[in-house]
Amino acid sequence: MTDQVPTLYEWAGGAEALEQLTEEFYARVRKDELLAPLFARMADDHPKHVATFLGEVLGGPERYTEHHGGYRHMLSRHRGRAIKAEQRARWVELMLEAMDVVGLPDDAEFRSAFIGYIEFGSRRAMANSQPGAGPTRRTTIKKWGWGEALPGDE
Numbered sequence: 001m002t003d004q005v006p007t008l009y010e011w012a013g014g015a016e017a018l019e020q021l022t023e024e025f026y027a028r029v030r031k032d033e034l035l036a037p038l039f040a041r042m043a044d045d046h047p048k049h050v051a052t053f054l055g056e057v058l059g060g061p062e063r064y065t066e067h068h069g070g071y072r073h074m075l076s077r078h079r080g081r082a083i084k085a086e087q088r089a090r091w092v093e094l095m096l097e098a099m100d101v102v103g104l105p106d107d108a109e110f111r112s113a114f115i116g117y118i119e120f121g122s123r124r125a126m127a128n129s130q131p132g133a134g135p136t137r138r139t140t141i142k143k144w145g146w147g148e149a150l151p152g153d154e
């Protein structure tokens with residue numbers, strides 16, 4: 001039975017859907033007064049890399065680990081950035097907007113699981129970005145699943 005449950009990655013629509021999401025999201029980030037300064041030197045392929053990272057988190061192929069430096073690279077990109085609480089909150093807000101604009105599935109089960117990860121990941125990113133943040137015990141990308149509500153639950 002459990003084998004038949006799709007991954008969040010499959011449910012979202014795979015790599016293509018996640019790339020659309022991050023393109024839409026970073027287009028908003030670039031225009032946002034709170035976030036634009038943090039991302040002023042972001043490379044053109046940044047949205048694609050974050051889509052690859054999210055795909056791995058959501059149970060898709062482990063491409064970020066295999067080709068983009070994995071967990072440690074992601075961590076190094078947040079280190080020292082001193083992300084502020086209001087910047088994190090805006091990041092989450094724009095991500096939720098982008099999900100609707102690109103039409104990610106909007107069933108309660110998918111959204112609660114995905115948003116749960118967005119909260120988790122953004123809070124970790126903020127904590128690890130603070131000056132003097134210590135080393136993390138984690139060395140690999142955290143995987144995220146459906147949690148308490150599987151697809152089709154009422």
Ligand code: HEM
Nearest residue numbers: 038041042049050053074077083087088091118121122125
């Ligand atoms: C679920 C939450 C998050 C995930 C999954 C995530 C993921 C990533 C990844 C994978 C990279 C490296 C991309 C690459 O390999 O090129 C990155 C870089 C970065 N992230 Fe995040 N991030 C998250 C939250 C945040 C938040 C909340 C902020 C700030 C408000 C932030 C700011 C940045 C910045 C400034 C960079 C470097 C951009 C550059 O290259 O100039 N991230 N993030």
